[in-house]
Amino acid sequence: MNFRQIEAFRAVILSGTVSRAAELMGVTQPNVSRLVGELEDAIGFALFDRVKGRLIPTPEAQAFFRDVDASFRGLDLLRSSAARIRDFGSGQLRVASLAAAGSTIVPRAITKFRQSYPTAIVTLSIMSSAAVRNHVVDGEFDIGLAADEVDLSGIDHQVFGSFPALCAIPPGHRLAAKKVIRPEDLHDVDYVALSPEDRARVQFEALCSAVQSKPNLVIETSFGITACALAIAGVGVAIVNPLAIDGFAERGLVLRPLEPAVYFKSYLLFRPDMQKARLVRAFVSALMEIRNTRPSVVQNT
Incomplete structure (x- = not known):
């Protein structure tokens, strides 16, 4: 039993005659009969059953055809899958950030x-930068967005951006009256710090040390959004990534630039074992466009 034989059987069932089946398959009638x-x-x-030159399906043929037709529907699905991969990439995009x-x-x-790829399925997972790097290297995600403290050896990467840090100040705090925050302003001020390996934190604390300013460390957190939440709750002043501030200024969080500037640098990471698929390239393009058009920081007065 081979595929061509099955195809001929299905064509006869669907068309009702050997001659029409031959037309569908592009072969002669004797070939179909054979x-x-x-x-x-x-x-x-x-x-x-051969009745007066016609082929009448037997009950066994009708039962067999149900499985044959199901198999052909499976082939149609495979063809559709191949077409999606050809036109759009894998059809699924896994992003870690x-x-x-x-x-x-x-x-x-x-x-x-999704405006360009509405049928693509996107999986988004939020995790630490170190975990982003490891999962991308292991092939579990197609693209990652991570901070610059990660190990970049053995992984395809490109710079996503370098963003000047902001000082997040609780509403009503005395520093809210300042237009710019300097390291000396934070001496003995309650301070919400990012994780010790965060390079922006390292830069900031080096600037403080240079002018003998000693912020009062009260809590550490790995996430900029959490640091903003702690600041708006009055826990302390935080040095935050401007990508993490959405919605906080509208809720009353005071945001001020730092001088000298401290930068949050981030990288796009890609699986090292494969060429970038079309979906990955398209998503990177969308990320870059959003990065370039994001609104300026709202600074409360």
Whole structure:
């Protein structure tokens, strides 16, 4: 039993005649009859009764056809899948992101991306930068967005952006009256710090040390969004990634630039074992467009 024999059998069932089946398959009528006969020999039972030159499906043929037709529907699905991969890539995009961007810029990029690829399925997971790097390297995600403290060896990457840090100040705090915050302003001020390995934190604390300013560390958190939430709750002043501030200024959080500037640098990470698929390239383009058009920071007065 082979595929061509099955195809001939299905064509006869669907068309009702050998001549029409031959037209559908692009072969002669004797070829169709031969293929059907070979199939009957292979499976061991008759598929058609020959009545006055016509082929009438036997009950066994009708039962067999149900499975044959299901198999062909499966082939149609495979053809559709192949077409989607050819036209759009894999049809599924798996994205891992650091928290600062994962609830702000990445969702907007997904909205932009889906305008061009509405049928693509996107999986978005928020995790630490180290976890983003490891999951991308392991092939579990197609693209990652991570901070610059991650190990970039052995992974395809490109710079996503370098963003000047902001000082997040609780409403009513005495520093809210300042237009610019300097390291010396934070001496003995309650301070919400990011994780010790965060390079922006390292830059900021080095600037403080240079002018003998000693902020009062009260809490550490790995996520910029959490730092903003702690600041607006009055826990302390935080140094935050501007990608993480969406909605906080409208709720009353005071945001001020730092001088000298401290930068949050981030990278796009890609699986090292494969060339970038079309969906990945399209999503990177959407991310870059959103990055370039994001609104300027709102600064409360």
